[in-house]
Every structure is written in C-alpha cells, then in structure tokens.
Amino acid sequence: MTYIEPAPIKDKENPLESMMQRFDAAVKILGISDEMYYILKVPARQVTVGLPVTMDNGQIKVFEGYRVIHSTILGPSKGGIRFDPAVNIDEVRALAAWMTWKCAVVDIPYGGAKGGIACNPREMSAGEMERLMRAYTIAMLDIFGPDKDIPAPDMGTGPREMAWLMDEYSKAKGMTVNAVVTGKPLVLGGSLGRTEATGRGVMVSALAGMEKLRLNPYRATAAVQGFGNVGSWGAKLLQEKGVTICGLSDISGAYYNPRGIDVEKAIAYRNANNGTLEGFKDAELITNEELLALNVDVLVPAAKEDVITHENAGNIQAKLIVEGANGPTSASADDIINQKGIMVVPDILANAGGVTVSYFEWVQNRIGYKWALDRINRRSDRMMKDAFDNVFETSQKHGVSLRLAAYIVAIDKVASTYKFRGGYG
Ligand SMILES: NC(=O)C1=CN([C@@H]2O[C@H](COP(=O)(O)OP(=O)(O)OC[C@H]3O[C@@H](n4cnc5c(N)ncnc54)[C@H](OP(=O)(O)O)[C@@H]3O)[C@@H](O)[C@H]2O)C=CC1
Ligand SMILES: O=C(O)CCC(=O)C(=O)O
Numbered sequence: 306m307t308y309i310e311p312a313p314i315k316d317k318e319n320p321l322e323s324m325m326q327r328f329d330a331a332v333k334i335l336g337i338s339d340e341m342y343y344i345l346k347v348p349a350r351q352v353t354v355g356l357p358v359t360m361d362n363g364q365i366k367v368f369e370g371y372r373v374i375h376s377t378i379l380g381p382s383k384g385g386i387r388f389d390p391a392v393n394i395d396e397v398r399a400l401a402a403w404m405t406w407k408c409a410v411v412d413i414p415y416g417g418a419k420g421g422i423a424c425n426p427r428e429m430s431a432g433e434m435e436r437l438m439r440a441y442t443i444a445m446l447d448i449f450g451p452d453k454d455i456p457a458p459d460m461g462t463g464p465r466e467m468a469w470l471m472d473e474y475s476k477a478k479g480m481t482v483n484a485v486v487t488g489k490p491l492v493l494g495g496s497l498g499r500t501e502a503t504g505r506g507v508m509v510s511a512l513a514g515m516e517k518l519r520l521n522p523y524r525a526t527a528a529v530q531g532f533g534n535v536g537s538w539g540a541k542l543l544q545e546k547g548v549t550i551c552g553l554s555d556i557s558g559a560y561y562n563p564r565g566i567d568v569e570k571a572i573a574y575r576n577a578n579n580g581t582l583e584g585f586k587d588a589e590l591i592t593n594e595e596l597l598a599l600n601v602d603v604l605v606p607a608a609k610e611d612v613i614t615h616e617n618a619g620n621i622q623a624k625l626i627v628e629g630a631n632g633p634t635s636a637s638a639d640d641i642i643n644q645k646g647i648m649v650v651p652d653i654l655a656n657a658g659g660v661t662v663s664y665f666e667w668v669q670n671r672i673g674y675k676w677a678l679d680r681i682n683r684r685s686d687r688m689m690k691d692a693f694d695n696v697f698e699t700s701q702k703h704g705v706s707l708r709l710a711a712y713i714v715a716i717d718k719v720a721s722t723y724k725f726r727g728g729y730g
Contacts, residue, residue, distance in 0.1 A: 307366045311393045311423035318635045320399035320610045326636035328402070331712035334703055341720050348398055349382075349416075350374040354444040356422070358436045370441045372420040372448050375401035378723050379408060381452050382418035383660060385459030385488075386441075386466070388434075389609075392421035396610070400459075403631050404660070406715035407653040411692045413664045418454050420445070426461045438466050442473040449474060451484035451671070457663050458488040460609070463534065464500070468493055484670035487663035496666035498681040499659070503629065504538020504607075505682065506658015506689045510650045511543060511603055511627045513693040518624055518648060526601040528552030528623070530559070530593060531608025532575060532582055535629040535656065539605055541568045548603065552596045553588070555608075557581050559596035560588035597621060606633035613638050621647060628652040643706055651708035653715065654696055661685045 325346075332342055356368045371394055374382045384404035387397075397419050405417025422441060426434060448454050449470075458467055467489045475481045483494035491497065498505070515522060525548050529540040532555040540550050549565040555575075560566065566588050575582050597604065597613065598620035606612050607629030613621070618638035626642070626649045628634065634642070634649065642649060662685050669675055700710035 309366055309368045309423055311369045318611055318614060318637060319395055320632040321395040323632055323636040324399040324402050327708060327712050331709055331716050334713055335717055337720055344723060345719060348373050348375045348401060349377055352448060356437060356440040356444060358440055360433055361430050368422050368424050368437060370422040371397045372445055373397045373401035373418060374454055375417040376405040377416040378719050379416050380414035382454045383408060383415035384418040385457045386420040386462050387459040388422050388424050388426045388461030390423060390425045392423040397421045400631055403653055406712060407657045407660060409715035409718040410654050410711050411657040411661050411688055413661060420456055435469050438469040439473045442470045446477055449485055451482060455667060456486050464488060464490040464495060484667050487666040494670050496662055496669055497678040499662045499666055501538040502662035502685060503535045503656050503659030505542055507539035507605060507627055507629045507655055508542035508546060509686050509689040510655040510693055512546060513690060514625045514627060514648055514650050520602050523547035525603060526551050527603035527605060528596050528599045528601045529605040529607055530554050530596055536607035537572050539607055539629050544568045551601055552599050554593050554596050555582045557583035559591045559593050560585050561591045562588040603627060605629050611635045615641060618642050628655045649708055651711050654692055654711045658685055658689055661688050
C-alpha cells in the first residue's frame with residue numbers, strides 16, 4: 306500500500322497568498338465592512354478525502370482529493386477538477402475563490418468551487434484514472450449536484466473524466482443526471498464550443514486589450530506558455546485573427562520561431578507525439594523562462610500558477626499579458642509589471658470563457674435542448690467583451706490596474722447580492 310503525499314504548502318508566493326493580497330487591496334478600495342470581509346474570505350465548505358485505488362499492478366495507492374466550495378452566494382458553486390502532482394488544499398482554496406470572482410466578473414449565476422487530486426496523470430493508465438475519478442465521485446456524492454455544486458475539467462482532466470463522473474453520479478442516483486457536470490463529451494450532453502471556449506475567451510480578451518493598446522493583430526506577435534487545452538486553442542484562434550505566434554511551450558521546453566509557428570502543425574505534431582511538443586522541429590528549442598522574456602507584443606501564460614514572479618517580471622518585454630492560466634502571476638510581480646506599464650488582462654477575466662460556455666452547457670442540459678455553435682460563440686464572445694469593457698471602465702474610474710478592477714467588480718457584486726439576500730442572520 307502506498308500513500309501519495311500531496312505537494313507541501315509553500316509559505317510565500319503560493320496562489321492563496323496571491324489571491325488574498327489582491328482581495329485585500331480591492332476590499333480596501335470598496336470600503337467593505339469587517340463582517341463582509343470574513344463572509345467573503347472564508348470558504349463555505351472544504352472537504353478532504355482519502356481515495357484508495359487499485360493500480361494496474363494490483364497494488365493499492367491512497368490518493369488525497371479535495372473539493373473546496375468558496376461561495377454559493379450567487380448560485381450553485383462551479384469549478385473544475387485538477388489532476389496534478391502539485392495539488393494541495395491551499396492551491397484548491399485559491400482556485401475556488403478565483404471561481405467565485407470569475408463567475409461574478411462575467412455575470413453568470415454561480416458561486417465558486419474547485420476540486421483537485423494530488424496525482425500524476427502522465428504516469429497513470431486510463432484504467433487507473435477511471436478508478437480514481439469514480440472513487441472521487443463517490444466520495445463527493447453529497448457535495449456534487451446540478452443545483453448544488455457542478456464540476457468541470459481543469460488541468461489534467463477533460464471530457465473523458467467528466468463522462469466517468471457523470472456516469473458514476475447517475476448510477477448512484479438511479480437516473481441520468483447530465484447537468485451535474487459540464488465539459489462532457491457531446492454525446493453525453495456536452496455543449497458545442499466548450500472544448501475551445503477558454504482559449505476562445507483568451508483570444509477575445511487579447512483582441513480587446515490590443516485594441517486599447519492600438520496594436521494591430523496583423524502586425525502583432527505573441528508567445529504562449531502551455532500547450533494543453535487553453536494554450537493550444539488560444540494560440541490557434543489568435544493565429545486565425547492574424548497574430549504571429551512566435552513561441553509555444555509545454556513541460557518539455559519552449560519552441561521559438563521569430564517568423565511564426567504554424568499552430569495547426571504544432572497541434573498535429575503534439576497529438577501524434579504522445580501529447581508533447583518534445584522534438585518539434587519547426588522552431589528553436591529555448592527554455593520556458595526564455596519564452597516569458599521574448600520580445601513579443603502579447604504574452605499568454607496558459608500553463609500553471611506562479612510562473613511570473615518578482616524574480617523574472619523585470620525581464621518581460623511584452624506590452625500585454627493575457628492570463629489564460631489561473632494565477633500565473635504571483636502578487637509579488639504586480640508592482641514591477643505595473644511600473645513597466647504592461648497591461649494585464651487578469652485570469653478571472655481572461656480565462657472566463659470556459660465557465661461561460663459551461664454555464665451554457667448546464668442551461669442546455671436543464672432545458673433538454675442543444676444550441677448551434679454560432680449561437681454559443683456569439684453569446685460567449687459578447688459576454689467576454691462586455692466583461693472586459695466593464696472591468697476597463699472600473700479601472701479608469703478608480704485609477705487601478707485591470708486586475709484590481711476585476712476584483713472590485715466581482716467583490717462588489719457578491720457583497721451586494723449577499724446584502725440583498727439578507728444573510729446577516
Ligand atoms: N481547461 C479549462 O477550461 C480552463 C483552464 N484554466 C486554467 O488554464 C491552465 C491550463 O489548463 P488546461 O489547458 O486545461 O490544462 P492542460 O492539462 O490541458 O494543459 C496544461 C499545459 O501546460 C503545460 N505545462 C505544465 N507545467 C508547465 C510548465 N512548468 N511549463 C510550461 N508548460 C507547462 C502542460 O505541458 P505537458 O502537457 O507537457 O505536461 C500542458 O501543455 C490552468 O491554470 C487551468 O486552471 C482556466 C480556465 C478554464
Ligand atoms: O467550466 C467550468 O465550470 C470551470 C472551469 C474552471 O475550472 C476555471 O475556469 O478555472
């Protein structure tokens with residue numbers, strides 16, 4: 306029997322610390338009461354479960370899984386499930402709070418949650434992943450529910466895992482409940498457009514930021530860190546809008562070509578190469594650290610948190626950062642980036658396209674209907690652009706960064722909803 310120990314919690318530069326620093330700054334500007342501060346800060350519910358799973362070699366491994374429901378003030382909680390070796394409870398707490406703020410920024414009727422399991426999907430077979438996901442679903446039967454808490458994919462998970470979750474949940478309830486999870490395969494009630502939705506929202510946010518900076522997409526260059534769901538779709542859709550993608554990366558390294566990389570070709574290469582860009586020939590191999598410092602107009606961190614810190618923020622040359630990942634910039638880098646005059650479209654705005662189309666999926670499941678792709682794209686693009694404009698206006702009004710403005714918009718919305726609900730007891 307083996308116990309898979311979760312990643313240790315770092316004292317500093319951890320996502321929870323970064324989230325709290327921005328939250329505190331926004332709360333100060335809004336002048337929120339002490340009572341409200343703690344109502345918004347403390348997660349509504351946190352669950353940790355031990356998950357014994359029989360591995361292919363017959364050995365039992367015990368994994369630790371989490372679900373944190375940060376808030377249900379705006380509606381049932383919503384947020385993805387992450388499978389990654391670095392998962393720990395603090396990371397999930399930060400990610401859950403970001404979901405609350407994200408749903409509020411794009412104005413969808415959800416609270417925020419996140420789940421995670423400390424595991425390494427790259428070292429697990431499909432059968433092991435399935436047993437782990439089913440064990441997690443059973444452990445969370447009382448937490449999940451189409452009117453309570455609705456999971457979705459995040460790093461290391463996708464439609465396949467969501468299908469297992471839906472199946473296990475439905476079996477336990479004795480009926481098909483497809484609205485319990487979003488990001489499902491199309492045949493199980495998944496929505497058209499969900500797979501590419503987060504990358505599409507990144508593209509819409511990038512174009513909105515470029516317009517403010519008067520950058521012509523046809524003359525602009527970009528580098529994208531992370532080539533999974535968000536990074537590959539973000540890069541592809543930006544390229545379709547005329548942007549030259551000079552850099553791409555995954556865990557194997559970064560790939561640079563100043564004349565531009567054909568993103569479709571890179572995706573085909575990755576798909577045929579066991580999911581990795583390793584050995585990609587149409588570009589020079591550089592490091593992920595070098596990719597962040599490339600002389601490009603737009604930088605899209607779309608891999609993981611805390612990749613831009615006070616140690617490397619000074620090297621960034623991009624004029625615009627569009628945060629595809631959750632928490633890619635640690636709070637210690639904010640001042641440096643602001644002093645350099647770099648515009649940052651923050652995570653809780655830039656990557657909200659995914660949860661927006663998840664919301665559409667949930668609505669379609671509940672009314673038993675399927676919308677066409679052009680309708681979904683039109684609506685989600687509109688919602689992303691409206692959210693960008695609202696955050697931009699708020700930043701002008703308060704003289705603050707887009708990041709702080711996004712927190713102000715979100716916290717104000719959740720706090721005033723709480724007051725209207727009369728929840729002071
Ligand atoms: N999926 C979604 O709808 C949403 C995702 N997000 C956020 O976007 C980010 C990415 O998620 P998603 O695309 O779904 O995840 P995936 O697992 O599909 O992809 C993650 C990508 O990041 C790469 N990566 C991991 N670590 C590093 C590193 N140290 N340096 C460079 N690249 C690295 C991975 O490389 P490799 O494959 O080689 O391991 C992979 O290409 C996460 O922060 C997630 O929370 C936010 C909103 C919605
Ligand atoms: O699609 C969803 O419901 C949530 C996606 C997610 O986890 C995120 O936006 O970080």
